[in-house]
Amino acid sequence: MMATDTVLEVNDLQVSFRVYGGKTRVLDGVNLRVAKGQRVGLVGEAGCGKTTTLKAIMGILPSQAVIEGGQILFRGQDLLKASPAAVQSFRQRGAAMIFQDPTAALNPVFTVGDLLQVGLRYATESRGKTDKAHLIKRCAETLTEVSLPDPDRIMKTYPFQLSGGMRQRVCIAAAMTATREVLLADEPGTSLDVTIQDQILRLITGLSETKDLAVVLVTHSLGVVREVTEYVYVMYAGVIVEGGPTAEVFARPLHPYTAALMECIPRLTGQGFAEGIPGRLPDYRNPPRGCRFSPRCPQSLKTCGEAKPSLLDAGGRHMVACYLRAR
Amino acid sequence: MEKRHLFGQAWYKFSRSKASVVGAVLVLIVVGLALLAPFVSPHPEQAGPYVDFDRANQSPSSGYLLGTDNMGRDILSRLIFALRPGLLMGILVLAISVPIGFGLGLIAGYNRGSLLDSLIMRVTDIFLSVPPLILALAIASVLEPNLTHAMMAITVMWWPWYCRLAYNVASSIKNEYYVRYAELTGASTFHILAREILPNCLSPVLTKMTLDMGWVIMTGASLSFVGLGEQPPAPDLGNMVSAGVKYLPDYWWMTVFPAIAIVVIVLGFNLLGDGIRDLFTVEEA
Amino acid sequence: MKMDDVLKVTGLKKYFTVGKNVILRAVDGVDLSVCRGETLGLVGESGSGKSTVAYTIVGMYQPTAGTIALNGKNVAGAAVRRTLAQKGAIQIVFQDPGSSLNPRRTIAQSLGLPLRLHRRVSARDLPEKVAELLTLVGLPPEYSDRNPHSIGGGERQLVAVARALATDPIVMILDEPTSALDVSIQAKVIARLADLQSRLGLSYLFITHDLSLMRNVASRVAIMYLGKVSELAPTAAFFRDPLHPYTRMLLSAIPVVTAAEEELKPRKILSKGEIPSPVNVPPGCGFSPRCPEATPVCSKVDPAMVQTSDTHWVRCHVYGATGGPAG
Numbered sequence: 017m018m019a020t021d022t023v024l025e026v027n028d029l030q031v032s033f034r035v036y037g038g039k040t041r042v043l044d045g046v047n048l049r050v051a052k053g054q055r056v057g058l059v060g061e062a063g064c065g066k067t068t069t070l071k072a073i074m075g076i077l078p079s080q081a082v083i084e085g086g087q088i089l090f091r092g093q094d095l096l097k098a099s100p101a102a103v104q105s106f107r108q109r110g111a112a113m114i115f116q117d118p119t120a121a122l123n124p125v126f127t128v129g130d131l132l133q134v135g136l137r138y139a140t141e142s143r144g145k146t147d148k149a150h151l152i153k154r155c156a157e158t159l160t161e162v163s164l165p166d167p168d169r170i171m172k173t174y175p176f177q178l179s180g181g182m183r184q185r186v187c188i189a190a191a192m193t194a195t196r197e198v199l200l201a202d203e204p205g206t207s208l209d210v211t212i213q214d215q216i217l218r219l220i221t222g223l224s225e226t227k228d229l230a231v232v233l234v235t236h237s238l239g240v241v242r243e244v245t246e247y248v249y250v251m252y253a254g255v256i257v258e259g260g261p262t263a264e265v266f267a268r269p270l271h272p273y274t275a276a277l278m279e280c281i282p283r284l285t286g287q288g289f290a291e292g293i294p295g296r297l298p299d300y301r302n303p304p305r306g307c308r309f310s311p312r313c314p315q316s317l318k319t320c321g322e323a324k325p326s327l328l329d330a331g332g333r334h335m336v337a338c339y340l341r342a343r
Numbered sequence: 344m345e346k347r348h349l350f351g352q353a354w355y356k357f358s359r360s361k362a363s364v365v366g367a368v369l370v371l372i373v374v375g376l377a378l379l380a381p382f383v384s385p386h387p388e389q390a391g392p393y394v395d396f397d398r399a400n401q402s403p404s405s406g407y408l409l410g411t412d413n414m415g416r417d418i419l420s421r422l423i424f425a426l427r428p429g430l431l432m433g434i435l436v437l438a439i440s441v442p443i444g445f446g447l448g449l450i451a452g453y454n455r456g457s458l459l460d461s462l463i464m465r466v467t468d469i470f471l472s473v474p475p476l477i478l479a480l481a482i483a484s485v486l487e488p489n490l491t492h493a494m495m496a497i498t499v500m501w502w503p504w505y506c507r508l509a510y511n512v513a514s515s516i517k518n519e520y521y522v523r524y525a526e527l528t529g530a531s532t533f534h535i536l537a538r539e540i541l542p543n544c545l546s547p548v549l550t551k552m553t554l555d556m557g558w559v560i561m562t563g564a565s566l567s568f569v570g571l572g573e574q575p576p577a578p579d580l581g582n583m584v585s586a587g588v589k590y591l592p593d594y595w596w597m598t599v600f601p602a603i604a605i606v607v608i609v610l611g612f613n614l615l616g617d618g619i620r621d622l623f624t625v626e627e628a
Numbered sequence: 629m630k631m632d633d634v635l636k637v638t639g640l641k642k643y644f645t646v647g648k649n650v651i652l653r654a655v656d657g658v659d660l661s662v663c664r665g666e667t668l669g670l671v672g673e674s675g676s677g678k679s680t681v682a683y684t685i686v687g688m689y690q691p692t693a694g695t696i697a698l699n700g701k702n703v704a705g706a707a708v709r710r711t712l713a714q715k716g717a718i719q720i721v722f723q724d725p726g727s728s729l730n731p732r733r734t735i736a737q738s739l740g741l742p743l744r745l746h747r748r749v750s751a752r753d754l755p756e757k758v759a760e761l762l763t764l765v766g767l768p769p770e771y772s773d774r775n776p777h778s779i780g781g782g783e784r785q786l787v788a789v790a791r792a793l794a795t796d797p798i799v800m801i802l803d804e805p806t807s808a809l810d811v812s813i814q815a816k817v818i819a820r821l822a823d824l825q826s827r828l829g830l831s832y833l834f835i836t837h838d839l840s841l842m843r844n845v846a847s848r849v850a851i852m853y854l855g856k857v858s859e860l861a862p863t864a865a866f867f868r869d870p871l872h873p874y875t876r877m878l879l880s881a882i883p884v885v886t887a888a889e890e891e892l893k894p895r896k897i898l899s900k901g902e903i904p905s906p907v908n909v910p911p912g913c914g915f916s917p918r919c920p921e922a923t924p925v926c927s928k929v930d931p932a933m934v935q936t937s938d939t940h941w942v943r944c945h946v947y948g949a950t951g952g953p954a955g
Contacts, residue, residue: 036355037348061810062781179902180674209673210837211899214881218898236810239840239883266885280815282840284867284882284889289844292816296780520722521730521738527687527707528742528795529715542732 022089023197023230024050024073024111029086031065031072031254033300039082040300042068043254044308046086047327050198053228055221057241057262060251061277063297066234069251070200073232074113075103090198108139111198112191116206118183122175128186129155129171132193139194158189162219181212188219198230199223205240217244238281242266247333250274253298253308256327260334270336272313307338315340357618366614373608377426384420392576400594410596412586414576418596421578422604428490428573429580429608432563433556436498444502445548448509449536455514464510470503476565483571490579493572497562501555508551512544519543546623553619557612564605580605633697634831635662635685635718635799640694640704642677642684652907654680656855658694659933660833662799667825667832669846669863671839671878675903677855678835679723682803685833686720699798716746716795723804725784729776735762735787736772742794761790766820782806782813786820793824801833806841818845839882840889843867848939851875854914855906857933861940870894871942873919913945921946 031043043065050056060066071077073088075095088095090110095103115121122131132155133148152171159167162185175183184204191199201220205213221244224231233244241248241262248265250258250273258271269275279290295312298304304311310320319339327335358364381387385408389395395415403410409418451463470478482496516522517540525535560580566572567581575582580601587597642655655677662668672678684691687707696704703714722728729738736758743749749757759769765786776784785805792800802821806814822845824830834845842849843863850860851874859872870876876894884890901918904910910917916926923945931945 036352061812181902209903210839210878211673211881212902214883214899217883237883238811238885242885243883277812278885280812281885282818282838282844283886284840284843284884284892285886286843286864286867289818290815291819292814293812520724520728523688524720524722524728524791525741527715527720529707529712529745530741534741538733538737539730543730 021051022049023052023091024048024232025087025089026069026073027087027089029069029072029088030084031068031077032082032084033078034080034082035301038301041084041254041303042300043072044303045255045324045326046251047256048232048249048259050230050232052197052230053224054247055224055231055233055245057245057248058232058234058251059236059238059241059248061236061297063253064251065254066251067202068254070113070202070232070234073200074107074111076113109194109196111200112196113200113202114184114187114191114204116203118180118187118207119175121187122183124175127172127174128159128178131175131186132158132171132190135190136193155189155193158193159186161192161223162186162189163215164189180208181215184208184212184216185219188216188223192223192227195227196229198232200232200234202234203236204233206235206237213240220244238266238278250277253303254300255308255324255337257309257338258334258336259327260330260336261332264332264334270330270334270341271309271338272315272340273309276314353622356622356624360618360621362614363618363621366611366616366618369607369611370615373426373611374430376423377430380423380427384417384423386417386420387424389416390421390424390578400590400597402594403596409600410594412583412597413590413594418583418600421583422580422601425578425580425583425601425604426608428577429560429563430556432490432494432497433559435494436501436559436563437552437555440498440502441505441548441552444505445509445544447502448506448511449513449541449544451506452510452513453517453532453536453540455510455517463506467503467506467510470500471507473500475500476562479562479566480569480571483566488571488574490573493563493566496566496571497559501559504555505548505551508547509544512547513540516540516543546620550616550620550623554613554616557609557616560612561605561609632664633661634664634699635660635833636695636697637661637681637685638695638697640681640684640696641692642680642689643692646907650907652905653855653909654906655684655691656909658852658855658857660850660857660860662831662833664831665825665829666847667834667845669842669849670833670835670852671837671842671849672835672852673837673878673903675854675906676852677906678852679803680855681852682720682801682833682835686718686801687715712746716742717798718801719792719795719797719799720801720803721785721788721792721805723807725781725788725808728788729784729791731776734773734775735779738776738787739772739791739794742791746795761794762787764793765790765824780813782809782817785809785817789817789821789824793828797830799831799833801835803835804837805834807836807838814841821845839867839879840884851878854903854909856914856943857941858915858944859940859942860933861942865937865940867892869940871936871940871947872944873897873921873946874915877918877920913943 026046026048029043029046032039032041046069058066083096090106095106133151136151136154156167156171159170164170164182164185205216217240220231223229235241245262248262249256250271252273258265258274269278276293280292282289293312298308306321306323307325310316317339325337325339327337330336330341376383393416398411398415399413401407401411407417412418447463451460454460478500479496482499483493486492522535522539525539563572564581567579568585572581573579583601584598590597637658637660640655640658644652644654646652658681670678683689685696687710690706691704694704695702698714698717703710707715739758739761740754743754743757758772762769762771767783767786771779806817825832836842846863848862849866850857853874859875870879877897877899880894880896881899897920912927912929913931916922926945931943931948933941933943934947935941936947
């Protein structure tokens with residue numbers, strides 16, 4: 017269906033967590049596809065499973081997680097079935113992840129230079145010995161690429177000496193030292209001020225354009241998605257409920273959840289906003305049998321509660337998992 | 344779901360670590376043996392003043408599973424009875440030193456930066472700066488050597504650790520928004536300390552108490568090893584080890600078995616303490 | 629002074645001493661007023677001093693200078709010096725729903741504190757009053773026996789609101805009450821707050837960094853930078869006609885979801901630099917190092933507030949009377 021340029025593909029991923037009294041079926045069929053150099057948004061509210069999806073892709077799920085099914089394909093290779101060496105290689109050279117809180121992501125006892133060199137060293141290790149001078153030069157270059165002034169000085173500083181925005185840039189630099197194909201960004205601007213978030217998002221967009229870097233941007237802010245991404249997936253309770261070109265999804269949201277979510281966003285025009293979506297997230301221990309949104313959906317039909325709708329083509333790369341649109 | 348399954352949930356969290364379960368089992372065994380000492384030891388009368396030189400220094404055999412000591416007494420029975428003063432010391436020392444130390448630390452932590460804080464914490468620092476065993480030895484040797492005085496000596500050196508722990512936890516909790524709210528709305532200091540801060544300090548304290556049981560017992564054994572605790576003929580882990588030291592390596596069982604018992608006790612409480620700490624940890628999703 | 633100002637802050641300053649001879653000027657001369665029944669919005673990024681203003685008003689800090697007039701009577705001072713009635717009259721809802729309620733106490737216990745202290749509710753009547761409060765904020769009375777961690781973030785915030793209402797306050801300070809919440813939950817909480825305001829005649833000081841939200845909840849907006857108010861205007865004027873360069877920079881940076889809103893935003897001002905630390909306030913106008921319209925006088929003289937219309941004030945040399953800063 018998509019161009020053959022697909023770098024990362026997730027098919028029907030199902031992940032559960034072992035808890036007291038059974039399992040929580042957190043992800044129940046996640047489907048997404050990222051092409052080379054494409055910026056894709058993964059948007060959803062807290063608890064919908066977006067971070068779990070990213071962690072599953074990187075292979076850093078906690079010990080109580082169980083992958084029940086599905087595939088994660090990187091350049092055609094299924095990471096869930098690949099050897100540990102292949103997965104390591106993926107983490108060193110294939111993809112990198114940046115997190116919401118840059119302070120927590122940087123080891124406070126290492127200087128920025130140390131942090132950057134470690135990642136680069138692991139990425140280039142198998143390609144023969146690289147001398148230290150070359151490593152340092154490459155790290156300084158990366159710092160310049162993320163618009164940090166005076167890289168040599170920054171290499172010698174510790175994370176606590178930098179501001180939040182600069183720390184996030186360091187995290188991005190660490191992800192960029194070695195050439196990678198995919199950047200997984202988990203709410204990269206959320207803990208930063210609006211003006212700084214704007215700078216970080218522009219940086220990510222710029223890097224994606226110049227280096228043909230595919231980006232999966234996870235966020236709960238639809239505004240951010242609209243500014244940065246070209247394609248967006250909407251997630252609810254562990255399921256992808258809608259996917260499509262960003263402009264298209266915003267202009268015509270097909271899934272009732274997407275539409276309801278849009279209604280709740282305060283508008284700069286001042287026209288007020290809806291009073292929220294009635295109901296709550298489902299209990300993952302006992303999720304609804306059919307569509308997970310059906311208990312809260314104002315337009316739900318009988319079939320909605322019986323069988324899970326799959327993602328259907330609604331034309332123009334726009335997909336939706338909803339029986340209402342199937343007719 | 345909440346209240347009914349509280350124990351079930353606690354057990355689930357606790358049992359995720361096999362080591363913690365092992366610890367719990369060991370502690371249960373030790374406590375069980377201590378409580379039921381007269382009924383489970385093969386020769387309970389030999390745990391007191393008893394002499395049978397015919398049977399002295401026998402290596403482990405069917406009737407005397409861990410051998411006999413130089414007075415002909417069954418080591419196994421004496422060992423089981425020796426658990427009693429050990430556990431008693433652990434319980435009493437903690438029962439006294441923890442409330443005192445914790446209470447002082449709570450007050451000092453809440454009033455961090457004030458004169459009261461300095462007063463309390465500097466006194467604590469003084470106690471902490473003396474090597475613990477030396478302090479206990481000094482106190483115990485001034486008083487007549489017996490179990491009670493050993494307990495007093497250990498209590499005196501133990502409370503500062505809880506004071507410091509409570510101080511650290513309380514001074515960070517006092518910045519939490521719910522504490523600030525209570526202050527802003529006019530709650531009394533007692534309410535803030537007892538109802539808002541204290542319940543949130545419990546988890547590190549309870550964890551430390553569990554771990555400390557083992558260490559107090561070991562400190563008590565150290566004191567009685569040098570003759571400053573329970574006096575013979577009453578059996579005590581420390582004095583059993585010291586009595587057997589001069590018979591090494593020939594009659595090794597006199598020393599080795601009590602020593603192993605000490606190791607097992609400390610290990611058991613340590614592992615249990617890890618489990619208790621896990622119980623209080625809220626896991627990230 | 630308008631007769632129905634419930635809260636009037638004049639010349640408020642709060643300095644902190646952090647280390648030898650180093651002063652952090654968190655709040656450096658702030659004038660605000662809140663009329664009965666209105667919502668005054670206070671906007672700012674981190675380091676602007678908006679939270680310090682809130683905390684000083686509510687009594688957490690002793691002001692370094694200035695007055696805080698509650699219904700005409702000056703209550704400036706740390707809470708310990710205020711009467712019980714005054715403490716109850718100004719209430720605050722904090723930003724973080726995770727730590728604003730004691731995790732080891734039930735909701736009934738948390739709500740019971742102000743009820744017992746301020747309204748002298750006896751132990752016998754307590755359950756009934758707690759249930760009343762919960763119903764007032766739209767929560768089921770069964771929540772009385774629950775612990776905060778067993779309910780969602782939005783619900784916890786509503787409990788915090790209920791707790792603030794327990795003392796029958798006149799003014800409520802809402803410090804980023806929904807920043808940590810998802811959009812749909814935020815919508816619910818805001819709707820509830822609006823409902824309570826109209827029913828109980830409350831006055832709100834609403835602090836947030838989310839300008840789109842501000843557009844929909846506030847009747848007047850003040851924006852702060854480095855401890856001072858840089859612009860103050862009725863909401864419509866503030867958004868339609870932002871005067872201060874910082875306001876324009878901020879507005880141009882926010883991510884929005886529709887093209888209509890995009891039109892409303894000022895021309896994109898690429899934000900550069902970051903807000904300096906309040907320990908190191910630049911000479912002259914605090915914003916001058918980052919300001920795209922800075923003139924030589926800006927880095928020498930700190931501008932005073934200028935009234936550009938009946939209701940619009942701005943602190944900027946661009947609007948000062950010719951020949952220097954206006955009075």
